[in-house]
Amino acid sequence: MEDRDTIICRCEDLTREDVRKLIEAGYTTVEEIKRISRCGMGPCQGRTCHQLLVREIALLTGKDPAEIPPHKARPPIKGIKLGTLLAGGEKHD
Amino acid sequence: MTKMSADVVIVGGGIIGCATAYYLAKQGVTDVVVVERDFLASGSTGRCGAGVRQQWGLKMNILLAKESIKAFETLNEELDTGLDIEFKQQGYLMLAYTEKMVEQYKKNVALQQSLDVPARLISPAEAREIVPYLNTDGLLAATFCPTDGHINPFTTTNSYAIAARRLGVRIMTGTEVTGIEVKDGRVVAVETSAGKIHTNAVLNASGGYSREVAAMAGVDLPTYPERHQILVTEPVAPIQGPMVISLHHGFYCQQTPHGSFIMGFGDPNELKEHVVSSTWHFMEEMAAKVLPVLPPLAQLRVVRQWAGLYNMSPDAQPILGEAPACRGFYNAVGFSGHGFMLGPVTGMLMAELISGKEPHIDISPLSLERFEKGELLREPSVV
Structure with a gap:
């Protein structure tokens, strides 16, 4: 399969080609690629794409994946509606 | 470690640092090094709300913001990096x-x-x-x-950095400033985790860490x-x-x-x-x-x-200019939440000041001395 047809980040519709171009342009950390492309910033919070992105960085930079720092995980763990936050706890729909 | 020197060393790879580096290079001062501890826009710039507005209550703020927005309007074309600032x-x-x-x-x-x-x-x-x-x-x-409007701070900062690099500016990411050497009341070098850089001009563009960086040069900031x-x-x-x-x-x-x-x-x-x-x-x-x-x-x-x-800063207004206590040590700090939107105009003004030109907007009211003189500015419209 072509790099341009292979999806790395489903939430933000980023292909392997997109990600590889960024790494080749010098954005070689997860945090930089996340900020410049929104990779991992979607509703899945990077759960799907993060490992794939680390793998691409490792492949292109020759680094050991274990040495590539993971992205900063930010709350909430799962998307939560503003309306739910306003309503407060104890209730279920 | 190799011996390094530069005409200007900029501390901080956010919007202020990268924009100033670009405008310095644009007017011919290309021997510039930007030292950033982490990666570009990793501090306040990349964490901000990124709104840009001219609706202020102080003439100075309106003039600065207006000039910035004018620059943002044509920045994609001017920097021509392939990145979109998404204005x-x-x-x-x-x-x-x-x-x-x-x-x-x-x-x-x-x-x-x-x-x-x-x-x-x-x-x-x-x-x-x-x-x-x-x-x-x-x-x-x-x-x-x-x-007024909204802009992408990551692509904007990176655009300035790419354009600055193209003109000869060196950008050292993952490099921490550990000290500033002062001799006879003048900056002579910046010590970094990658070695000493000899220089006679330092711009403090370190955002949230402005006070700590200034203290390295013996300059006391009220930020x-x-x-x-x-x-x-x-x-x-x-x-x-x-x-x-x-x-x-x-x-x-x-x-x-x-x-x-x-x-x-x-x-x-x-x-x-x-x-x-x-x-x-x-x-x-x-x-x-x-x-x-x-x-x-x-x-x-x-x-x-x-x-x-x-x-x-004590009056929620930026501090711009050379520190009276240390020649060659310039501050562009204390933006109090409005630094991103003022990035382009601050970059232009600091580039003018550092290269010995008269700034095209009179920024003397924003000097550090105002706090000693008690000439504080009061902006009525801040979040």
Whole structure:
């Protein structure tokens, strides 16, 4: 399969080609690629794409994946509606 | 370690540092090094709400913001890096809920119009035409300026950096400034984790860490960090044009071109420390502040929250210029939450100042000396 047809980040519709171009342009950390492309910033919070992105960085930079720092995980763990936050706890729909 | 030297060393790879590096190089000062501890825009720049507005109550702020927005309008073409700064120029809507605020906004708009900023005072009904789902209960009036907007801070900072590099600027990321050497009241070198850089000009553009960096040169700054929190929702189809600001509730809320909503509020009890963690309390309070004014946003899912540091000054105005106590040590700090939008104009002015030219806008009222002289500036319209 072509790099341009292979999806790395489903939430933000980023292909392997997109990600590889960024790494080749010098954005070689997860945090930089996340900020410049929104990779991992979607509703899945990077759960799907993060490992794939680390793998691409490792492949292109020759680094050991274990040495590539993971992205900063930010709350909430799962998307939560503003309306739910306003309503407060104890209730279920 | 190799021996290095530069005409100018810039401490901090945020918008101020990268823009100044670009404008210095553009006017021929290309022997410039930007030293950034982490990666570009990793500090306050990349954590900000990224709104850009000219609707201020002080002439100085209006002039600076107007110049910045003019630069942002053509920045993609000027820097020509292939990155898009994503300037969404659909205005700022500022809501007024008290008579006192309406009076202040009337004065602000008169001043803004006198400086050719196209802001106007509008009725609640007109505000609803701009944001159809705005709940106007209790709203007395609003001001709207169509040329304000929102910009992507990551692509903007990286664009400046790429364009600066193309002109010869060196950018050292992952490099920490550990000391500044001063001899006979003048800067002579900057010590970094990658070695010493000999130089006679240093720009402190270190945002939340401005006080610590200045102290390395023996310069005492009255600045301090203050945490501000922010959240972003899932993206949806475009429904909101302008940034909506309510100084009464203390919040701002904008839909980015990407579709997500970014919002935050000012909390007087926030930590005044180097802390960028986020709190659960913030999300709940944010929902309570924004939803009564913009009710349909209740359906949006928050996907992420984070925090960044305002670099506060005693009068919430920036400190620009050479430090009287140390020749060659320049500050562009203390933006108090408005540094990103002032990035381009600050870069131009600091480049002029450092290269020995007369700044094209008189920035002497923003000097560090104002605090000693007691000539503080008072901006009435801050979040």
